[in-house]
Amino acid sequence: MSPIAFALVAAIAIASAIGLLVKKNPIHGALFLVVNLGCVAVFYLGLGAEFLAVAQVIVYAGAIMVLFVFAIMVLIPGKEETGPDPRVRWRVAALPFGALLFAQLIMILGARRGAPTAAPAAPVPGGVEAIGRLLFTDYLLPFELTSVLLLAAMVGVLLLARRRA
Amino acid sequence: MSLHGYLTLGALVFAIGLFGVVTRRNAVGMLLGIELMLNAVNINLVAFSRFHADLGGIVFSLFTIAITVAEVALGLAIVIVIFRVRKTIEADRLDLLRG
Secondary structure, eight states, rough: OHHHHHHHHHHHHHHHHHHHHHHOOOOHHHHHHHHHHHHHHHHHHHHHHHHHHHIIIIIIIIIIHHHHHHHHSSSSSOHHHHOOTTTTTHHHHHHHHHHHHHHHHHHHHHHSSSSSSSSSSSOOHHHHHHHHHHTTTTTHHHHHHHHHHHHHHHHHHHHHHSSOO | HHHHHHHHHHHHHHEEEHHHHHOSSBBHHHHHHHHHHHHHHHHHHHHHHTTTTTTTTHHHHHHHHHHHHHHHHHHHHHHHHHHHHHHHOOOGGGOOOOO
16 A cells, blocks of 8 residues: 555545544434544555455444444433533543553653564465455364354344343 | 555554444444454455465465454344443443443
């Protein structure tokens, strides 16, 4: 991925992440998150993970965001959410701590030596065939466990969403 | 683009997401922040996978996406149940267990 393209997409990703923070309306936040997820899919494409990029768009930007928008429409915000914030000082105080966390992460990155600075010339094929082969050989047990987890989540959601739980 | 570029971007998005989780008043907004954090982690995994020429990172982020689906479905179901019982989803007012 060329540095100019990276900088452009990174700027959009960071701007949409900040937009998610400052917008009070959760539906605006959800739409900003869609933009952010699209940028992440572009990064996956640039890193040679085509299958993951497509899965990101279908599962995240498609299914998960529909779920979010549905939930936001069902939930009617009360007066206390639109009114003035009684704890605004605490929230402002979180800003320097967040900046501190970011600075720490950057310092850890700077302290690491021996990391590869350039990508290998020929990328490992990240297509469907290579990933499918890996999923059904080396990662077969985690794959099956994930299906059990999804089944458990489905049963749990049905139980929670019933009228009389 | 170097590995550090991707890791720095991941760190920045993670920090923004964590800030969102801590400061949002709306429970759904907090879940949106969690999504942001999970995506930042996925960027790191895929970047490491590319720069170390190992497909394991891509497979791992595939699992992360699947588990995120379960997390979002359960989280939103819990939020809807809370709304049904308490008529609010403002996180500061959900202090039933406060001592």
